[in-house]
Amino acid sequence: MNVRFLPAGDTAVIVEFGERIDRLLSDRVLRLSTLVRAANLPGVVETVPTFRTLMVYYDPLATDGASLSAALENLLDNGRGAAQPATLWRIPACYAASHAPDLAVVAQHTGLSTAEVVRLHSASTRYHVYMVGFVPGFPYMGDLPAPLVLPRRADPRVRVPAGSVAIATNMTAIYPQESPGGWHLIGTTPVRLFDLRRPRPALLSPGDAVRFEPVTVREFDAIRAAVAADAYQVPCETIAP
Amino acid sequence: MIPALEVIAPGLHTTVQDRGRIGYQDIGVPPSGPLDRISFNLANALVGNPPATPALEMLLQGPTLKVIAESVRIALAGCSAGIEIRSGNARTIPAGRSVRLVRDEVFRIGALRDSVCAYLAIEGGPDVPLVLGSASTYVRGAIGGLQGRRLQAGDSVPLKLAGADGRDEHALPRQFDLALDQSIRVVLGPQVDHFTDGAVKTFLSSEYTVSTQADRMGYRLAGPALVHAKGYDIVSDGIVTGAIQVPGSGLPIVLMVDHQTIGGYPKIATVISADIPVIGRRKPGRSIRFVAVGMHEAEQLRKDQEAAISEFISRIV
Numbered sequence: 001m002n003v004r005f006l007p008a009g010d011t012a013v014i015v016e017f018g019e020r021i022d023r024l025l026s027d028r029v030l031r032l033s034t035l036v037r038a039a040n041l042p043g044v045v046e047t048v049p050t051f052r053t054l055m056v057y058y059d060p061l062a063t064d065g066a067s068l069s070a071a072l073e074n075l076l077d078n079g080r081g082a083a084q085p086a087t088l089w090r091i092p093a094c095y096a097a098s099h100a101p102d103l104a105v106v107a108q109h110t111g112l113s114t115a116e117v118v119r120l121h122s123a124s125t126r127y128h129v130y131m132v133g134f135v136p137g138f139p140y141m142g143d144l145p146a147p148l149v150l151p152r153r154a155d156p157r158v159r160v161p162a163g164s165v166a167i168a169t170n171m172t173a174i175y176p177q178e179s180p181g182g183w184h185l186i187g188t189t190p191v192r193l194f195d196l197r198r199p200r201p202a203l204l205s206p207g208d209a210v211r212f213e214p215v216t217v218r219e220f221d222a223i224r225a226a227v228a229a230d231a232y233q234v235p236c237e238t239i240a241p
Numbered sequence: 242m243i244p245a246l247e248v249i250a251p252g253l254h255t256t257v258q259d260r261g262r263i264g265y266q267d268i269g270v271p272p273s274g275p276l277d278r279i280s281f282n283l284a285n286a287l288v289g290n291p292p293a294t295p296a297l298e299m300l301l302q303g304p305t306l307k308v309i310a311e312s313v314r315i316a317l318a319g320c321s322a323g324i325e326i327r328s329g330n331a332r333t334i335p336a337g338r339s340v341r342l343v344r345d346e347v348f349r350i351g352a353l354r355d356s357v358c359a360y361l362a363i364e365g366g367p368d369v370p371l372v373l374g375s376a377s378t379y380v381r382g383a384i385g386g387l388q389g390r391r392l393q394a395g396d397s398v399p400l401k402l403a404g405a406d407g408r409d410e411h412a413l414p415r416q417f418d419l420a421l422d423q424s425i426r427v428v429l430g431p432q433v434d435h436f437t438d439g440a441v442k443t444f445l446s447s448e449y450t451v452s453t454q455a456d457r458m459g460y461r462l463a464g465p466a467l468v469h470a471k472g473y474d475i476v477s478d479g480i481v482t483g484a485i486q487v488p489g490s491g492l493p494i495v496l497m498v499d500h501q502t503i504g505g506y507p508k509i510a511t512v513i514s515a516d517i518p519v520i521g522r523r524k525p526g527r528s529i530r531f532v533a534v535g536m537h538e539a540e541q542l543r544k545d546q547e548a549a550i551s552e553f554i555s556r557i558v
Binding site: 006007008009010011012014016019020021045046047048049050051052053055057060061064065066131132133134135136137138140177194196200201202205206 | 263264265266267268269270372373381382383384427428429430431432475476477478479481482483484501502503508511512513514536537539540543544547
């Protein structure tokens with residue numbers, strides 16, 4: 001498969017595996033990311049996996065783009081990166097109308113009942129975390145079941161509340177903090193996606209898996225209270241790659 | 242009492258910055274750090290600090306501060322404004338020179354005049370907790386610095402040292418050249434192939450100006466629009482500081498130190514690291530011309546620049 005090295009000035013090399021959003025491309029991006037981190041290449045500052053590229057940031061005073069590209073090429077050819085085990089998170093989400101401002105509209109646009117939208121979005125689908133970014137801790141997860149695929153809202157909201165569970169195109173996401181946003185809000189989670197008091201502040205990492213577990217308003221309130229008291233752990237398990 | 246600088250007036254946008262927050266872009270946290278790393282380094286060198294010590298970055302209009310410590314040593318770098326000392330023996334200390342002030346003295350840094358950003362270093366530095374390994378403030382994410390935000394009137398910026406060393410003051414060997422008219426050097430790509438040949442030619446031959454929509458996240462430019470060859474949506478990928486993305490309007494945006502980590506617009510070129518401080522200083526309304534260099538040349542220019550800055554700092558008297 002053809003991999004391209006794209007220039008990004010004198011502080012990063014971009015390894016591009018393709019131009020689509022594709023699970024197989026994502027797996028290759030994540031595998032190279034693991035290899036680069038393990039290889040401790042001189043001058044590499046950090047790596048950022050995205051849908052289809054791996055960003056490899058470097059210090060131009062400690063290495064140069066040409067040597068780094070050669071080292072990356074070598075890792076691509078010879079690296080023995082077994083895919084890493086990932087974490088499957090079971091994230092509680094409340095889909096009650098009071099917690100899901102766009103659920104009725106999504107049902108209307110997709111021709112489904114709200115119950116069917118919830119069923120498709122939650123229990124029946126396991127999502128892959130492609131990347132985390134845009135704002136701190138924001139996970140891009142996919143792929144959404146085909147019947148739920150919709151374009152973004154025509155008029156983005158100025159304020160999307162923290163914890164909003166959202167869908168747009170073939171992706172789903174959770175807003176970690178209040179921010180502007182154009183995705184459809186179909187639920188809310190009481191879980192904190194980004195918390196600076198944790199050693200790893202983002203709950204989700206690229207490569208993780210996520211299932212949404214529907215909860216009632218009463219359960220939502222109970223979990224939220226437990227989260228506020230630092231007495232809640234998001235259920236999770238390690239899964240084979 | 243905790244040694245501090247009390248904020249009488251905060252200025253337009255004054256934040257604590259150190260070298261930046263490295264290693265968290267994969268969870269969406271940008272590098273932050275100073276817009277003009279060179280002036281940041283010069284200010285720290287003038288007060289005798291190690292290079293990565295946090296300092297105050299001010300944008301366009303500086304703060305008015307009061308000394309709540311036995312004494313402090315401060316220095317300003319990055320602009321032609323000076324430190325106006327208003328109490329007692331009123332005087333103005335030009336940028337590029339350190340000065341020791343004593344308890345209750347009040348000083349003001351007014352309009353920066355020629356540059357967008359300037360740096361006030363304090364001997365020992367501000368005493369703020371490191372968040373994800375850095376003292377830098379990322380205001381949009383409410384991370385770092387003083388409670389994750391810019392300074393407000395009434396704040397106290399705690400200081401590491403209760404008093405300044407009794408040594409003589411230092412000054413730069415000469416005024417540092419802020420390169421306010423220098424062309425900005427770029428490496429074309431990563432998505433230069435998303436633009437027509439005419440657009441690339443226009444980009445490299447036209448005069449752009451920095452618009453008023455400029456902040457630590459990015460500088461929007463005004464000037465000739467650039468035509469995309471394959472539409473203006475790409476599957477989102479990563480962003481480096483200095484990436485020049487071109488949204489549907491065709492007008493370029495230079496992404497700066499607080500840039501979002503992932504974006505979905507094609508990027509025609511990337512400002513080389515040696516010129517990030519140069520474009521960082523450029524004020525709204527001022528012109529910008531771009532010139533293309535190769536990656537290897539960009540790396541050499543950065544090495545030469547670091548050597549020149551080290552040499553310049555070694556001649557501080």
